[in-house]
Amino acid sequence: MADKNIIEVTNLGHTYMKGTPLEHIALSETSIYVKEGECVAIIGHTGSGKSTLIQHFNGLMRPESGEVIIDGENIADKNIDIKSLRRKVGIVFQNPEDQIFESLVGDDVAYGPFKSGLPVKEVRERVKWAMSVVGLDFDEMKDRQTFALSGGQKRKVALAGILALKPKVLVLDEPTAGLDPKSSKEILEKIQDLNKKEKMTIVFVSHNMEEVAFLADRIYVMAEGTVVLSGTPREIFTDREKMQKYHIGTPETVRLLYRLQAEGYSVRADAFSIEEVSKEVLKVLSHN
Known part of the structure; x- marks a missing residue:
């Protein structure tokens, strides 16, 4: 890094x-x-x-x-150059409807690169790449109506539209x-x-x-x-x-370790990832 x-x-x-x-x-x-x-x-x-x-x-x-x-x-x-800055830093907002402008999925993902003046061939390549990254099949989805998409699909389309700009x-x-x-x-x-x-x-x-x-x-x-x-x-x-x-919410993994500690089990206090916590839980189970 x-x-x-x-x-x-x-x-x-x-x-x-x-x-x-x-x-x-x-x-x-x-x-x-x-x-x-x-x-x-x-x-x-x-x-x-x-x-x-x-x-x-x-x-x-x-x-x-x-x-x-x-x-x-x-x-x-x-x-x-604000346009250049917005190609460099892409923001995907909480509500995907705020970022979907076109009626067809493929056109919407192409919107940013097309407005940036890229050649049609490159726009198409970027759209294919961005849709594949978010798990949308290009041939199956490009002509799908955006208004008919599920919430998850809309979020993927909004994300693909930003990714097609290849932001840093x-x-x-x-x-x-x-x-x-x-x-x-x-x-x-x-x-x-x-x-x-x-x-x-x-x-x-x-x-x-x-x-x-x-x-x-x-x-x-x-x-x-x-x-x-x-x-x-x-x-x-x-x-x-x-x-x-600071009233920070606790991940379920950490909450589980706190409960085990409260019950008197000796588990690591500095674990939080699923892998680490799984090991701690297995350790407890193996001693019982």
Whole structure:
């Protein structure tokens, strides 16, 4: 993994409805750093500033105070090429309907590359590649009506549409919200493949601690518009005191170990992955 930061956010501030009775500070002195090739999770309660933060990553919002540097470019620079920035940093929002513009699946996935002025042959190749990455069969799905798709299929189409731009950074807001377990597992495995096999930098917002434990190299915890804690999943999920202090949800794996400890079993306190916890459980079973 490279040591270069591809995202550098320093002391970022943003206030909604400034100067009105409805003024609300969404971000205050927020700093986060993401290295090339990392998978970083941003967690925190609703209203903690997560969605406002990620909208600064591709220029949907510009800094009111502080600094946002994306791949060496300052997004406050008036001469920055926003179109180029948005090809570099693709955001997949929580509601896929917000990102589906065309009536046919193939046309929708092709929308971004086509608008970027790429040759038709390359657009077609990118569409085929992006659809295959998210598990949509090109021949079977390209002429399917987008309005008739299931929630899971719509999410895959929205993701494919962003991937067809070949971004360096993929940003996902609640990637599995509203999906059934099978679709959730498929999407998470696709995201992991993009990160590990395609070396794509991933930043995702989530309330689901299982998917955070599964995907993230590092975690930022936000509360009241700022970062209150950061670390690896092991550092975050095995620090019971901090988890309680910041009301961080507990992955099922960690909850199981806590219950075993409470019952008097000697199990590792620093395990959180399914593989590690399985070993601890088997150890308990083998001694009984």
